[in-house]
Amino acid sequence: MVDLKKRAFWHFTFKDILAILCSAAIPIALATYTAIGSQQQKKEAEKTRQFDLEQSRELRQQTLYDEFINNIFKLDNYGYLKERKNPWAFANAYYRAAHRQWDTIRKADVIQFLKEKHLIGRNNCTNECKTTNLDDIIRLNKLNFDNVYLASEIGALHQLDLECVAFHQISMSNGKFSSVSLNGASFDGAQLDKVTFNSSSLVCASFNGVNLSGADFGNSNLTSAQFSNSDLSGAKITEDQIKQASFHNVTMPNGEKSETTSSTTTKEPITQTTTIIKTKKATTTSPSSTTTTGLCIQVTYPYDAHSYWAMENNSADSISNLSGTALNSPTYMNGGMNGGYTLRLISSSNQYITIPTYQSFVSTSFTVEMWIYPTSLSSGTSYGLFSQYESLTQDHNLYLILSGGNLKMGFWNDDVTSETALLANTGYHVAFVYDNSSQTQIIYLNGVQDISRSSAGPYLGASGAIHIGNYYDGSNHTFDGYIDEVTLYMNARSASDILSDATLTTWHSFDCGISFDSGPNRINGMASNVMLASGRVGQGLSFISSSSYYQLYGFVGLGISNHPYSISLWIQRTSTGGGTLVHVSENRDESGWCVDFMGFSSSGHIIGVSYDGVIRDVVGPVVSTNVWTHVATTFSTTNGVRLYVNGSLIGSTGAMVYSASGKVNTVTLGNHRVGGCSVNSIDPGTFYGYLDEFRLYSRELSPVDVIALANP
Template structure:
């Protein structure tokens, strides 16, 4: 359509066009994003997947599909070709256009693309997915010295060791199938394809940008959990053979093995996942939960039992769960004691603490004949070369939960598979994981802490999509971080940051009563800074200042805190600075200060006092882009961070 015309007829107009290109070159480059262009003809035959094409015209595009619904443009009927364009150097001309309400993006002549895929969701509608590439040679000379037609962070990639794009890892798959997503998300994909026909917004995949802030390659110190740092994630804990959220009921999520309370009454309080509840067993009368039918276990059966428990009494003797006769997880004087037969047991070494949520798991792997118990994702004890001691017929037995237990139970999951230790650690210590692509409000971690957003845009990110913050009130907010409200609980946050047009605060952790952490970029020098209010023994705030952040380049930033190593600030998985004075956290005061925390990206408008960050006002909103946000309920290790920045998309 654009590459097969006689351009020699334009020669008399070259000087005029140069003036036009000069003006456009002086406009700031729009963020990397998906834009749309529609034509009332079928051009699909001219764009076979895999071909490389060049558009030589000034191409007007829009960031909103709803604009194309107008009969002035593409409309909703007739033969149409819709181009979904991943662009890296478009120019935003809204401020200079007659159409002041439209986010119009103009592509320059000589824009070079690769055709990624085609779909035809209706007989008269053809959708072509184009991804802009750096051309093999200069197609459009800069109109003046210093003109930046392609952002430096993009063109600079040509001089660096080549990193495969995610789509190159498997060219046999179309662009819309390359994300590893759960089956429930696949249904959403089908809805989105249908929505194209209705003119709704279609989510698109984005390409990986080479990280540019470090010239060294750190040596890996651990690979634990690294398989889940590549954009994939384990199934949520609710994907199980039986799952008990205890949200005011003892029923199984799947209604196959509902529980019945035996003994005294039970009550419910706010749970570890605070949008739901947890069951309270106080043993004023002997109380337990009985479940039938039991599972038909054999000597070859695998299983994983995991959940969150809070003890209200020390040195407790209780049955946390009995899966079958002689197959149970107990507490003996407050220590975990697992039985997998009449004469086979696994005994822990730690007396469980009270008043804190603990993730407890019990895994049996029949193939390896190994049984393991863990606390907060850390192996407490393991036993090898053991077989399940199973009676011939155990389906008539009763699953028992909480006999003699005094405390709270939440998110109890029973799976007839043997989860690996990295999955157990993920379930125990990943408070949330936001991919920020596709359905960007979804939490891909184990707890389902979905977010909300205001005035944010999706653009090409470090891995597929990212969120762009270019308005003063732009924000992304997720509630319910119980672990971060727990006094002196180790925690970490890690994310990709792309500084663009303005420094400012890009992450805040707070509840309505107290502020825990602020991350931002200083006005002077664009240095990364982390601020912890009331973090010393005397109640002073602590600022940890890191290096200067590059403009328009993705850099990985992480902050960790623990009571043993205190505050650490990392960039590109390298330790940038340590806050040795940050010996405490603002949540240590208890009460409302220990309420579940909210993580805010962008503009913070909460009621807590977060003032004190050095070199920038807490109300000054960062304008740039963020991607791949991890929130850990533990101190992330340097090896975790190294895996995050070195693992490419799959």
């Protein structure tokens, strides 16, 4: 039986039930909404916090980067990046401290900045392979570059330049290079696992002791790249790329050890029909002007100099910040050293170059070299060449001058005067050296020491502008004539360096391409229908047709009567009979005054020649075909022409004069090209064969010098 009272207790209408449910649901919904809203707020707050952190990190990275750039400029201004600061310890310590704090983006940006400022990759790679041996100012070794991405901003249109950069002992796992030129770069001892090279150039790159497991070389160029003692297991490298490069003791992608293989691409001769005309002076050669071979340095200034004023229609310093200002409108004339421009100063117009930026010479060694051509010299008159004035106090006024006709070097009441009197309207190479370690002043004339004085200095002037072509002692003493190619070194140059600078007019080894001059004056050549081939030392030139020749322009000394000279070269004939080896002319088309200085008779005898109004020659032996032979001629008015074959003196003309063209001369190798020139025993025409190591000097080489050249 149902309890009616209990039934009455549970008796609710639908409306009552709905009201009860609603009254319970609203608080639950509000609680749920509140919980959800709180969670969303927490997420938004976290996102905001993460964004702020990211912005803070980005701002910090950018601040670190900006501070680094600004401080590098300060270090440069304060001189901490100059050559004399080698090994640049402070600059490197600062870079490494900053590097450890950068992200991968800034690490990549800084590498590009350092390259653009020539703080890394300073070695020259113009011809793709490294041709100099300069230390990087900033060193990347033993740093972490994992996951760094380096790429050209415009892709394959123009590759990012990282040529000759030394990535020694770095870690760059998972790094990426895209459209980057790494020609001549070195990765010795690096960790490059899973690195990617895409559309990049690795010509002549070096990988010694490198982990390249899993690396991907994509479609990059590996011509003449060198792999040794490295791991390429699992790497992606094509058969063509393997043929391009050389491998020694390398674990190849298939896990097998490589046999020693060499690139086959460099064995093919390179044909060139027309190439570069001369450029201005670039660098000195090695200490010995007679025994060194194969050096190839391509820069536009002397590579170890502090400052260089080429006088190429301006007074700019090509190396550092010592550019000058011309006062009283001096002019720049054609006909300078090697066919370029030269500075013309007129003393009566008080013309000279002033350089307001202070350069310290205090208690330090230095060398100043230049070519001069005085147009007037008067006894008792001083003519300034290079000076720095602080005061008329002992050792506070630096002057390199002509005193009358004699060179003089001094610091004020502390000087030395040369013993040789110079002549007006004559060209000279002059050099002034101060060796602070021995406190010695030395003056060189045309590459030869003229006088020295010990117990000199040191120089103490702590202020003052540099003047070129002026000396101040209360009044100006300006130079009258021409000044060219002024070079300042902040060290004491050796006697052999200065002799080379003064007398090695040109040196074409052909080891740095067809046209390049490895001598101090950068008289680059123009080639027609010649090929690079194996030479006596490194590479040489192959003359293969009747139109083959190699031409050089800019020889001032050969245009001066009675000026001494010497010619040295290696030859290998492939035909018999006559032919021209060295042809000298006043015009580039070989017209006008012209003489065959070296060649063959119709019977194949080697002949050396000079000219005193008529041809004077020395006839040597028949030169065998297909054998390398060294030939040289020297000239002085005392000995006349001397002919050497393989280092042995064959004969001489005896004393004679040299009647020159009076012009800046052109030298053509391997071809006579035009008729109507002065000849005698030489049967002029095309030389067929190989030629190597052509040198021209503005002095008479000694027999010992020639023997050294004949025995490289």
